[in-house]
Amino acid sequence: xxxxxxxxxxxxxxxxxxxxxxxxxxxxxxxxxxxxxxxxxxxxxxxxxxxxxxxxxxxxxxxxxxxxxxxxxxxxxxxxxxxxxxxxxxxxxxxxxxxxxxxxxxxxxxxxxxxxxxxxxxxxxxxxxxxxxxxxxxxxxxxxxxxxxxxxxxxxxxxxxxxxxxxxxxxxxxxxxxxxxxxxxxxxxxxxxxxxxxxxxxxxxxxxxxxxxxxxxxxxxxxxxxxxxxxxxxxxxxxxxxxxxxxxxxxxxxxxx
Numbered sequence: 001x002x003x004x005x006x007x008x009x010x011x012x013x014x015x016x017x018x019x020x021x022x023x024x025x026x027x028x029x030x031x032x033x034x035x036x037x038x039x040x041x042x043x044x045x046x047x048x049x050x051x052x053x054x055x056x057x058x059x060x061x062x063x064x065x066x067x068x069x070x071x072x073x074x075x076x077x078x079x080x081x082x083x084x085x086x087x088x089x090x091x092x093x094x095x096x097x098x099x100x101x102x103x104x105x106x107x108x109x110x111x112x113x114x115x116x117x118x119x120x121x122x123x124x125x126x127x128x129x130x131x132x133x134x135x136x137x138x139x140x141x142x143x144x145x146x147x148x149x150x151x152x153x154x155x156x157x158x159x160x161x162x163x164x165x166x167x168x169x170x171x172x173x174x175x176x177x178x179x180x181x182x183x184x185x186x187x188x189x190x191x192x193x194x195x196x197x198x199x200x201x202x203x204x205x206x207x208x209x210x211x212x213x214x215x216x217x218x219x220x221x222x223x224x225x226x227x228x229x230x231x232x233x234x235x236x237x238x239x240x241x242x243x244x245x246x247x248x249x250x251x252x253x254x255x256x257x
Contacts, residue, residue, distance in 0.1 A: 030146075031073045036119065036246055037146070040082060041069040043252025044138065049088050049096065050251075053080035053106055061085050061099075064251075074119075076244065082115035083108055084138045084251050087182060097177040098137035111135020111175050111183035113228075115142055115249050126241045130228040132221040135175065137183035139164050139224065139253045148243040152227070156254045159227040163254035167224040173217065186231075187217040198232060205233045 031037040040050045042064035049061030055072060061084075062070050074080075085108070087097025094100055101108045108114075114131040121127050130140050141157035141164050157164035169184035172191070176182065188197035196217070198208035210216040210231055218230035229237040 029071065031246070034076050035073040036076060036078065036244060037071060037073055038082075038246070039069055039071045039248045040064070041248065041250045041252070042066060042084075043250055043256050045257060046086060047088070048084040048086055048138065048251050049099070050082065050084055051099070051108070052082050054078060055080070059101070059105070061088075077120050079118040079121075081107055081117070082249050083112050084140075086137060087177065097180075098175070098182040107134075110189060111185050112137050113140045115140060117247070124242055126245055127238055128241065128247065129238050130225060131237075132225065132228045132230055133186065133232055133234075135173075135184055135186040135189065136167055136221060136224075137175075138251045139166060141225070141227070141250050142239075143248040143250070144241045145246045145248070146243070147241050147245040149241045149245065152239060157250065157252075158254055162226040165224045165253050165255075166257065167220060169220060170217070173220065184220065187213075190217070208233055 029037060038052065040052070042048045042050070043066075045066055047066070048064050050064050050070060051058050051061040052072065055074060057070070057072065064070065083099055085094075085096040085099030088094055089096070099108045099112045111134060113136040114134070115128070116131055117126065117128045119126045128142060130142060141153055141159075143153055143155060144151045153159050167184045169181070173185045173187070174181045174183075175185050190196075194200040194202050195213055198204075202208055208231065210218040218234070221228055221230040227237060227239070
């Protein structure tokens with residue numbers, strides 16, 4: 001079940017810098033007028049190829065070794081997605097074990113964790129989220145700065161008292177490549193059927209209710225990332241930001257793994 005996505009807008013290609021030192025705070029760097037700053041940090045123990053759609057980081061991705069980060073500027077009306085490709089064979093041209101897509105695309109093949117953004121969407125507000133609707137391949141959390149909105153997520157990825165952890169993925173939901181787990185499938189892909197795929201009598205917002213499923217497998221994702229979209233109508237996971245916000249996207253968990 002794929003959550004409806006905002007349509008990214010065409011914007012000029014941004015300037016990009018890559019560093020071996022993670023960005024500690026976005027407030028020490030500013031973007032030119034009419035632009036926003038986005039930083040992407042790899043705090044995992046593996047190499048990640050970071051993809052930022054509607055930018056020159058897309059479609060191949062930018063290589064981030066553990067501890068590396070990149071910064072780029074985008075227009076005030078930018079919209080798009082950010083994700084990580086893993087297990088790539090030398091270059092992001094692929095193939096990669098997770099996060100790949102064929103030809104030009106606006107999103108990767110599942111299971112892949114997505115950061116989704118629509119800038120200046122309504123009344124001067126941005127809307128953003130971490131989505132695990134199509135499963136997950138990396139832990140991810142998003143922080144905001146340069147805004148009039150209080151960041152709901154701590155600098156270390158904690159939200160309302162619960163912190164970001166690796167997904168404890170049931171065996172039936174594990175996505176494998178070469179016998180190694182490379183992600184956690186969404187319930188529809190893992191189990192099929194109208195219930196878990198929200199089809200037929202289970203279709204639509206009023207009927208696609210995980211609490212009524214035989215097993216609420218969306219909790220697999222919520223336990224690891226309490227702020228994330230876990231199914232198509234998990235709209236409470238959409239977060240607003242007002243005031244020409246800057247964004248920091250971190251691949252990793254609260255304890256830095």
